[in-house]
Amino acid sequence: MVLTGRSNTPEVLKVMGLPVHWRADYAGWLVDQYRQGRGAHVVTLNAEMAMQADRNPDLRQVILSAELVIPDGAGVVLYFRTKGQRIERAPGIELAAAVLKRLSPKETVFMYGGVPGVTDRAAMIWQRQVAGLNVVGTQHGYLGPEDQPEFLRHLEQLQPSVILVGMGVPRQEMWIRDHRYLCPNSIWIGVGGSFDIWAGVKSRAPQWMCDHHLEWLYRLYKEPWRWRRMLALPHFAWRSLTYSAR
Secondary structure: OOOOOOOOOOEEEEEOOEEEEEOOOHHHHHHHHHHOOOOEEEEEEOHHHHHHHHHOHHHHHHHHHOOEEEEOOHHHHHHHHHOOOOOOOOOHHHHHHHHHHHOOOOOEEEEEEOOOOHHHHHHHHHHHHOOOOEEEEEEOOOOOHHHHHHHHHHHHHHOOOEEEEEOOOOHHHHHHHHHHHHOOOOEEEEOOOHHHHHOOOOOOOOHHHHHOOOHHHHHHHHOHHHHHHHOHHHHHHHHHHHOOOO
16 A cells, blocks of 8 residues: 555554554644644654553553554654555654644644743744744743642633643653643644754754654764663564564
């Protein structure tokens, strides 16, 4: 089966029992969802997350329940290609960017996560790049327990159209699961370290590396301490190819 992306009819594929939704236009579908009064949780699936979900039933259930699961990682894409399903990688950072660019000035954005100052800077840079982008709030991810209730009340009052949560996997997925009820019609996207990249604190791999599924290698070069996490890639390759539903 070849999935060319020419139609926006969803294709639901499976890897290790986890869904991956293939659409021609993820961002367009999400904005339409919001405008029709339906919220969504977006999960950006890669090999590391799939391996975590294999061991963590709670994370697995979050992925199974998400309205949109995109093929973020090279390992996931290559797995499907070994099965004759030619899909393209859809990095979460690019999906989030595409959604922000499609919002009208009446539609709002909230950014949560990252270290103090980084999320504010990311929001400021986005507002410079996209005329009319309405960022109604930011909040770093280092709130103490005593500050959480006030923050959550504020978020509920704002009812943002899009809520970007950058706290790393699986923390951001669990946080979205636990708090979606506050803004049920919002689009919630777990964006990992995207705020750092948007703010200029970190850099993405050169485009040629992204195009050839080598972004993981660039991350390892920039952050050698990630080598243990990178072991998820060969483990995922073996597990995905030998997986059978239990």
